[in-house]
Amino acid sequence: DAGVIQSPRHEVTEMGQEVTLRCKPISGHNSLFWYRQTMMRGLELLIYFNNNVPIDDSGMPEDRFSAKMPNASFSTLKIQPSEPRDSAVYFCATGRREGQFPLNEQFFGPGTRLTVL
């Protein structure tokens, strides 16, 4: 398996522009997470999908951020308009949750390094 695939790996954009980050989960995984990593705040959970449905978006910073999962093999995280404080590494992680048991492993993608000038 190719693992979790994220694109692009690096993105440099100017303030005010729209940014779209993409994630392809591992086949068969039904849980998908978007995280943001910064030096100041560490790893933050932005949103969690289960079976393509957003379950917890309490970590999404503000309305400029939106995430979708139109099918089991694709998710996007969009920032519109982008701001310099959005500069961070964004990770997608996926896992397989069975029934009501807690998810016992998350597999992380390589991340997208976003720089907003």
Add this chain to the structure above:
Amino acid sequence: AQSVTQLDSQVPVFEEAPVELRCNYSSSVSVYLFWYVQYPNQGLQLLLKYLSGSTLVKGINGFEAEFNKSQTSFHLRKPSVHISDTAEYFCAVIRMDSSYKLIFGSGTRLLVRP
């Protein structure tokens, strides 16, 4: 509220020396425990996890960790480190009543010197 504390932000150690990275957690319910490693410019990779059973857990790359319920700790150890172990290490927990939310510590940077 639950939290994960990694007391050391950076641990320098010489090659072939033993190392222990400390992790303590607080939770009012049972938890699953994890250690992840992040190499430069890469995503996080699972080193090991404790779900239940034996409190001594062995992981990849020669790492092991011991769950101590009374001390609410899950320290990571390796008897002899290599230069290639230089990375950031994250301890994390999932509460049994949460089902999915990984709570991460702030990370410990392991710096292995020749």
